Amino acid sequence: MRRRNILITGASSGLGEEMARQFADNGHNLALTARRTERLEKLRDDLLKAYPAITVVVRTLDVNDHDQVFEVFRSLDKELDGLDRVIVNAGIGKGAPLGTGRFDANRDTLMTNLVAATAQCEAALELFRARNAGHLVVITSMSALRGMPKTITAYAASKAGIAAVAEGLRMEMIGKPIKVSAIYPGYIASEMNDRVAKAPLMTDTVTGVRSIVDAINKEKAKAYVPTWPYVPISYLMRFLPLPIVKRMI
Template sequence: MPNSSPIADKADRRPVIVITGASSGLGAGMAVRFAKKGYDLALCARRIEKLEELKFEILSAAPLARVELAPLDVNDHDAVFTVFEDFKTRFGKIDRIIINAGIGSGAPIGKGGFQKNKAVLETNLIAALAQSEASMQIFREQGEGHLVIISSMSAMRGLRSSIACYSTSKAAVAHLAECMRADMLRKPKITVSTIFPGYIESEMTAQAPKDKTPYIVSNDKGCDLLVKAIEAKKEKACVPAWPWAPMGFLMRNLPLSWVMKLI
C-alpha cells in the first residue's frame, strides 16, 4: 500500500502535483503518466466516483504512487482554496499545480445562448482565477512551485459560432498566466507555464464533428506530449508542436477570413 501519511524525510520525498478536472480526458491521462514518472498526485474533480476509478488505475500502473482525492466544483471558489490548502496539509508541500478543469459547450453570440456562454466564461476564466489565486498563495508561501495553465490553440484568435466564448476564455487565461509570469520575474523558483493544446481526443473533442477537429491526435499521444511539455517548464508550448506552433503564427497574423478556413 502507498504511504498516506505526511512525508517527513525530504530526501525521499516524491514531487507532488495537483491536477484539477482530473476525472477524465486530458487530466486523467496526465495523472497516469505523471504517476509512472515518480510523482505523487492530488486529484480533484466534480465526479468523485470517476476519481476513485482513476486512482485504482493509477495504483495498478504505479503502485508506489501516493494518490489523494477530493471532490471539487471549481465554480465553488471558497472550496478551491479549501481543497488546495488541504492538499498542501496532507502532503506538506505542493510542487506543481495544473489548472485543467474547463468546459467547451457554448453558443453563437446573439442566438439565445447567454446562459451557456456565461457558464463557459465562469468555469474557464473566473474559476481559473480562483485556482490561480489559491495556487500562487501556496507557492509564494513556499518560495517555489510550478503553475501550469491549460489554455488552447483557440486562444490565438477570436473564433466563431459555438466556440466564441471558449476561445475568449482561453485567450484570457493565457493572458492571466503571462501576468503572473511578470510578477514572478524576480522569483525564479516560481514558474508559470501556458500550454496551448491543439486537437487531442477527449470528452470535449468527442462532441465536435470530425471535420471541425483537423490534425487531431489520439488521447495517448496527446497526453504523452502534454506531460513532456509541462516537465520542460517552458513559458509557452503548443502541443503537439507540429503543426500547431507554425499554425499559431498563422492564426495570429493571417486575415481573419483565412484563419476560419484553416481551422
C-alpha cells in the same frame, strides 16, 4: 527541477485523466480533483495498483465554488506535505453563437474557464508565495490565439483570458523561483471535443498528452502542442487575416 507532488484539476476524464496516468508512470505523487468522485476513485485505485510506490489522493471539487477551491488546495497541500506543481486543467466547452438565446451556455463557459481558473491560480499562488517555490501550469487552447466564431466565441475568449492571467504572473515572477507555464493544446481527442472527433489534425489522447507532459516537465513558458503541426499553425493563426483564419478552423 523535480516536481514531486502534483495537483491536477478536472482529472476524472480526458486530458486530466491521461496526465494523471503519465505523471504516475513517471513516479509523481498526485492530488486529483473533479466533480465526479466515482471516476476519481476508480482512477486512484488503478494508479495505486499499477504504481504502488506513489501516493494518490482525491477530492471532490466544483471549481465554480471558489471558497471550496481554496479549502481543497490548502487541504491537499497539507496532506502531501507541499504541492510542487498545480495544473489548472478543469474546464468546459459549452457555447452558442452570441445573440441566439443561449447566454447561459456562454456565461457558464466564461465562469468556469476564466473566473474559476483564476480562482485556482489564486489558490496555487497563495501556497507558492508562502514557500517561494512552485510551478503553476495553465491549460489554455490554440483557440486563445484569435477571436473565434459561432459556438466557440466565448470558449476562445475564456482561454485567451486565462492565458493572459498566466502571462501576467509569469512577468511578475521573472527572476523568482516560482515558474508559470501556459500550454496551448490543439485538437487532442478527449471527452470535451467528442463533437469534433472528425476534425482534421486530431491527435489521439495518449500521444497528445505525452506532448503536454513533456512541455510541462520542461517548464516551458509557452508551448503549442503537439509541436507538429501546432507550432507553425500558431504563427499562422496570429498573423493571417481573419478571412483566412476562418477557413482554417
